[in-house]
Amino acid sequence: xxxxxxxxxxxxxxRILIPVASVLxxxxxxxxxxxxxxxxxxxxxSFTQVLDAFYRNLFGPRGTxxxxxxxxxxxxxxxxxxxxxVGIPAGIAMxxxxxxxxxxxxxxxxxxxxPPLAWIPFAIIWFGxxxxxxxFIIFIGxxxxxxxxxxxxxxxVPKVFIEAGKVLGCTSSLGQIKNIxxxxxxxxxxxxxxxxxxxxxxxxxxxxxxGAGTGRFGLGKNLWTYxxxxxxxxxxxxxxxLGFIGIVLDIIFRHYVTKQTVRWQGQEM
Amino acid sequence: MKGKTFLILSAxxxxxxxxxxxxxxxxxxxxxELTALSFGYQPSTHxxxxxxxxxxxxxxxxxxxxxxxxITDHKFPTGxxxxxxxxxxxIDVAYVGAAPVISALDAGLDAKIIATVQVxxxxxxxxxxxxxxxxxxxKGLTIAxxxxxxxxxxxxxxxxxxxxxDPDNDVDIRGMGPGDATVAISEGAVDAVFLPHPSPATIIxxxxxxxxxxxxxxxxxHACCVLVASGDLIRNHPDIVEQIVRTHIxxxxxxxxxxxxxxxxxxxxxxxxxDVIKASFATWDGRWVTDPAIIIDxxxxxxxxxxxxxxxxxxxxxxxxxxxxFYEKAVAA
Numbered sequence: 266x267x268x269x270x271x272x273x274x275x276x277x278x279x280r281i282l283i284p285v286a287s288v289l290x291x292x293x294x295x296x297x298x299x300x301x302x303x304x305x306x307x308x309x310x311s312f313t314q315v316l317d318a319f320y321r322n323l324f325g326p327r328g329t330x331x332x333x334x335x336x337x338x339x340x341x342x343x344x345x346x347x348x349x350x351v352g353i354p355a356g357i358a359m360x361x362x363x364x365x366x367x368x369x370x371x372x373x374x375x376x377x378x379x380p381p382l383a384w385i386p387f388a389i390i391w392f393g394x395x396x397x398x399x400x401f402i403i404f405i406g407x408x409x410x411x412x413x414x415x416x417x418x419x420x421x422v423p424k425v426f427i428e429a430g431k432v433l434g435c436t437s438s439l440g441q442i443k444n445i446x447x448x449x450x451x452x453x454x455x456x457x458x459x460x461x462x463x464x465x466x467x468x469x470x471x472x473x474x475x476g477a478g479t480g481r482f483g484l485g486k487n488l489w490t491y492x493x494x495x496x497x498x499x500x501x502x503x504x505x506x507l508g509f510i511g512i513v514l515d516i517i518f519r520h521y522v523t524k525q526t527v528r529w530q531g532q533e534m
Numbered sequence: 535m536k537g538k539t540f541l542i543l544s545a546x547x548x549x550x551x552x553x554x555x556x557x558x559x560x561x562x563x564x565x566x567e568l569t570a571l572s573f574g575y576q577p578s579t580h581x582x583x584x585x586x587x588x589x590x591x592x593x594x595x596x597x598x599x600x601x602x603x604x605i606t607d608h609k610f611p612t613g614x615x616x617x618x619x620x621x622x623x624x625i626d627v628a629y630v631g632a633a634p635v636i637s638a639l640d641a642g643l644d645a646k647i648i649a650t651v652q653v654x655x656x657x658x659x660x661x662x663x664x665x666x667x668x669x670x671x672x673k674g675l676t677i678a679x680x681x682x683x684x685x686x687x688x689x690x691x692x693x694x695x696x697x698x699x700d701p702d703n704d705v706d707i708r709g710m711g712p713g714d715a716t717v718a719i720s721e722g723a724v725d726a727v728f729l730p731h732p733s734p735a736t737i738i739x740x741x742x743x744x745x746x747x748x749x750x751x752x753x754x755x756h757a758c759c760v761l762v763a764s765g766d767l768i769r770n771h772p773d774i775v776e777q778i779v780r781t782h783i784x785x786x787x788x789x790x791x792x793x794x795x796x797x798x799x800x801x802x803x804x805x806x807x808x809d810v811i812k813a814s815f816a817t818w819d820g821r822w823v824t825d826p827a828i829i830i831d832x833x834x835x836x837x838x839x840x841x842x843x844x845x846x847x848x849x850x851x852x853x854x855x856x857x858x859x860f861y862e863k864a865v866a867a
Binding site for chain 1: 682
């Protein structure tokens with residue numbers, strides 16, 4: 266018992282200490298290389314310069330970091346919501362109805378490889394320089410993983426489930442989709458949403474550099490502004506904030522959404 | 535296990551050090567043989583001297599006696615990425631707006647302005663349905679211009695402030711590239727743009743706006759595009775720098791005397807309609823010039839404005855920005 270508890274404590278400590286030690290080691294290495302080898306804040310700002318820039322961007326008289334985070338999350342919410350609204354129904358329709366799949370598949374395969382940034386001119390033309398315009402670029406990046414994964418989830422529903430459902434009286438397509446196929450496809454759909462969140466968040470810089478939204482706030486917007494001003498310490502701050510928020514969003518999704526849906530699916534089955 | 539971990543970490547540190555050593559500046563003041571030169575420029579009629587010289591082969595012809603066998607160039611949408619490329623050592627000579635040079639110098643760029651390229655030449659274009667009679671009419675409007683730190687952004691904000699308009703609160707200024715700004719005003723997504731030619735001529739030709747204010751009316755003979763050489767080139771190859779200035783003077787004078795041919799060259803290199811380019815030349819207030827002495831005060835003023843805007847740490851002196859010796863030698867020759 267005591268040995269088990271010791272092992273458990275050691276494992277818990279390792280789970281915390283190893284990542285912390287790894288991050289600290291990288292920070293020390295970064296600082297040493299930046300200060301003693303490169304010695305050029307444009308080529309590589311040091312960790313301490315980045316910390317100073319972080320403080321200025323958050324609390325300084327010209328700092329806008331907090332507002333940038335709020336605006337970017339707003340753009341992300343617009344884009345991801347639209348991606349869910351379009352991607353899941355389209356994926357269901359293509360995955361369930363063969364005719365719809367045959368009709369839409371060529372369009373999807375043509376549109377999917379087009380980079381989100383290539384849509385900027387049409388974002389301006391169709392949506393102006395509104396928050397919706399920025400959200401549209403994120404939507405373009407986020408919709409296809411959701412659509413494809415939903416489609417795959419529906420295509421992979423075991424036939425025996427459908428047959429069993431029919432035997433038990435679930436004969437309509439809508440009923441089968443709602444009660445059999447959708448629950449069965451939940452793991453793929455949630456995986457698709459998680460990928461979409463990552464891709465959509467990565468589109469944020471492209472979504473905000475052309476003046477959409479407020480034109481003044483946004484993580485992508487001001488990352489590019491500081492680049493234009495050659496203030497690379499602030500560029501690194503914004504890059505790290507983008508990365509950190511990306512992790513937080515993923516953790517939230519993984520622990521609160523995926524676990525709930527998979528647990529529910531496990532209970533049903 | 536501990537020994538293995540130590541070895542792996544040591545190997546990683548060694549790799550990182552070797553990698554980083556490759557990124558460091560190798561310049562140490564020694565003269566090295568130079569056979570290749572890289573130019574940077576933007577697709578603006580402001581910088582037509584570069585394009586004329588390139589089209590006519592003058593860069594290769596004039597620099598060959600100095601051992602230059604390869605000349606490459608990079609086209610940039612605005613000055614900011616061009617200066618980033620110069621700081622990174624990717625270009626040796628830049629045709630660029632004076633304002634991005636200032637913020638790059640503040641960030642540690644090792645370079646100097648060696649000649650002027652052009653003054654004035656940008657227009658504030660407003661949508662046809664908007665009536666403009668004075669700067670007051672701009673209140674509440676959305677204006678697209680080049681990003682923070684560029685000539686257009688610096689000049690516009692300074693002019694608005696001088697006319698009692700708060701650029702942060704009374705107008706909505708959106709920074710973007712020329713293509714995005716042209717689309718934005720065409721679609722009514724913005725009310726006005728402040729852009730260098732030939733973009734204003736393109737917008738007007740398409741019926742999407744009219745010129746409300748020329749930049750020369752904002753500040754007479756304001757500095758715009760300049761010729762910049764890297765510190766490494768200046769220190770180690772001053773003869774090449776002097777020749778670059780001579781070729782630039784030759785190309786500028788040729789462009790002034792042969793505007794139709796210059797327009798054709800610009801059209802061939804940049805896909806803008808020839809009629810639009812000629813209309814731009816007929817309507818713009820820009821002047822192609824070469825003497826850097828003309829713009830010293832204007833550029834030093836820009837450093838004051840950029841310092842007030844928080845773009846740079848503090849104003850700069852003329853000596854920190856300019857090296858006039860090459861121009862003086864070039865015109866004396």
